[in-house]
Amino acid sequence: MQHIRPIRAAGAQLWLVLLCAALLMTGCGNVAAPATNDAAAISTSPATPEISRDFTLPTLNGGTLSLSDLRGEWVVLNFWATWCAPCVKEMPYLSTVAETRDVHVVGVNFNEDAATVRKFVADHAIDFPILLDPDDITLLVYGVRGLPRTFVIAPDGTIAHSVIGQLDPDRFDRWLDEHGVPLRQ
Template sequence: MKKTILIVVIVGMFAWAVYDFTMDNRKSASENETTEQEEKPSADQAVTKDQETEKPKVGLEKGDIAPDFELKTLDGESVKLSDFRGKRVMLNFWATWCPPCRAEMPDMQKFHENKDVVILAVNLTDTESSRQDVPDFTKDFGLTFRILMDEDLSVSTTYQIQPIPTSFLIDSKGIIHNKAFGALNYELMVQEFEKMK
């Protein structure tokens, strides 16, 4: 019975993610057209590098600055997303009970080992049956990247996470380069990573 409910929930979350992704893309496209028309600088307006870096707003769409947050790792170390400015980051939201999350973990570990990328894997700790499931899972999968514990789901809520896994690829300036719903394989991770600055 639990497996049936879990499958129904996962399928429902996936369907919602596809719908939401499609609607976001349409909305983004129309907003981008309007924004481009409104924000074209005139020839006599000089744009400095400082102004260019201040242009993006904090948000969850491609081209936005990823919202900053602070969480503790499994070891109790406090980590902020902004600590990694100057590096490319893969921000992944997951749980131990999620089959697609489990499927992508070996590829994330390989990605972590082979590329100069910071992986921040945010565990939706409040959804786990036991907090001990997380260190057990990390040990079983041989994960060496940072596992962050979202105890009260505050960061997951800020990032409007549904479904899991959801990943954000963030460039060295803190700008969201891409976001992906569902499990990613190693080749896709590398492909998007190499497009980032």
């Protein structure tokens, strides 16, 4: 009779975390906008709208935010990390979107401690909500395989648009204009 060693749960969990981290790091910095003007290569608008999945995550100030709290409004949901160079590069643009558009910009940080994220937010004058996802559940639910990853959620709760990689401000502004995301008054 052959004996099969059981996989230890703790070891399996560690390998799963390492695999997820490796996949995210592989995507960060390697996902770049194509040299052509073909926006479809990095951004997509689903033919059949998919309902966004609700979540509740802790904020940097100790509260919580649920995606469902923002239902009825446009939301730009951005997954990012402080060590991701394309993420860092697009933060000023996301702040501009938050200031100039009638849209809620929400950042979901990938697996970093609150002190690291808080310092980054202060150093970069980020003024939109940053959520912490310590267990990376939200990234897995949204199928995020590389950073940055941005979703635009329509007021009806559907995912209207998705961008893999660093946002191109001209393309993203054009998409927002074409889909009626208003400027702030």
